Amino acid sequence: MPRFAPPVEQAALYKALVYHSVRWQPRLSRLAGLLLDRPLRARDRVIDALLQVGLCQLSIMHAADHAAVSETVNAVRDLGRPGLAGLVNGVLRKYLRARDALEAELDRDPIAASAHPGWMLEVLRGDWPEHWENIVTSGNLQAPMWLRINRTRTSSREYLQELSDHGHAASLSAWVDDGVRLAEPCAVAELPGFDRGRVSVQDGAAQLAGQLLAPVAGQRVLDACAAPGGKTGHLLELVGGDIDLLALDRDPQRLRKVDETLERLGWTARTLTADAANPGEWWDGKPFQRILLDAPCSGSGVIRRHPDIKLLRRRSDIDDLAGRQRALLDGLWPTLDQGGLMLYCCCSVFRQENQQQVDRFMNSHSDAELLPLSDRLRGRFGDGRGPGMQVFPGEEEMDGFFYAVLRKLRVATD
């Protein structure tokens, strides 16, 4: 039996409750702290969590006061803690009586106001003194649903018309060639031709990766950390499938997702469970002309889609991730052909994973050059400065992402 069984007809409400409660947890836990005379005991932490869900309905979702209070109190009983029902009822009513003063107090507290953990705020302030407030604000907003149109079958302009015929308002992007943004999210089953691979669900920022790497027909291409295969599919679409593509991932279960994605899109590629950082394990010695290194990262740029990152990530993770990114960059570099391009990218806004990673790489590799951005993109996103290109979350309604295109210099042979 599964762990949790939401009634089907209320699934949307449950989902909303979970998303909002997780997204605003740093604020809600402070609010609970202000309202409780003393913290709940460790064994009552399920009630602590429930109390925050109750406060979320009142403070964030603006549910009807009476319904939110009585449903939350009922849930205390359903959880088998009837002895705490009075406490929860009292705390929620106390909030309702002092709502304005409490909200004002929360707004004065940086962690509660930004709903981001303290360590993340510190890193963001240090990294982006002029932009951190926009970054955290965007991190708390709902992300739009982006589609990637399979350019080998339909143009994005034609698909936009099709969507409109099906009653879905959408818009094109000036920067993302294959991208279409839906005004309202919908189930993929409602997207014309989704199951036949005419369209994929993928954020605009993720689509820029394939666009920047720009593979050319006939090339040997490596997708080093491929799962779940969204970008793998895009690389193939960009050249009508006419590349020799190898897709790696360390996790066999996640790699299976790549096969499924490619099957839906109707492409074939070699997929292999392997650690890209150790080419000795898997490389046949033939160099690649293009490498996509979409490195594992903190996900600090996609918090708006995955708010649990705020709760699950620890500051100490960042050093570990940066170490892994470095191992991948250094390990893969020898497999790149002279004159070939490697795109280093990740869905982070932390300099340690992005700009500093590329600076370190450039300082330790004399045979690498950093490709300048095209005129079209130069100065358009982030703080407009390099190295690479930083997109902040919410810019052009995209996820936060970082990209750097590295070219291997040709070595003159006499």
Next chain:
Amino acid sequence: MAKLTILEFPDPRLRRKAVAVELVDDKIRTLIDDLLGTMYAAPGIGLAATQVDVHLRVLVADISEDKLAPLALINPEILSRDGVEITEEGCLSVPGVYEKVERAEHITLRALDRDGNNIEMEANGLLAVCIQHECDHLEGKLFVDYLSELKRQRIRTRLQKARRLDIDRPHKAPAI
């Protein structure tokens, strides 16, 4: 601890009747560990060997919040049932489907534990429901069998369609 693949309705292998375990040895203990690992990863509160295509009378359950109460039952036999408990049930082999099912509220049962010792125990509420649900699996029975044929057919169609359309997890449910 290996993570095993869970069969999904309407896979005919879910209909096989499991046979009794004759000797509780390391092989069975490994199976139990794999079942627990697979169940926790799902995440679930109960899993029967049938669901991972092993047709032996072995099930695991843990309804605690902290994975602190793993229970493994070998050759379980429900001795008595009383009371009525109606629960919104789901099943790891019927993903995304939840329907109300009526079960006994209180059961007593006999089984072997992971060391091959005879045990008798009582279970109430959710644990009782869970054990009855998993014992059904060992008989080749699923919770959807308690529903009307019309409902079951709808579920079958929905799951087959969902599997065709399965896409990357982060995008399956657009963020709210």
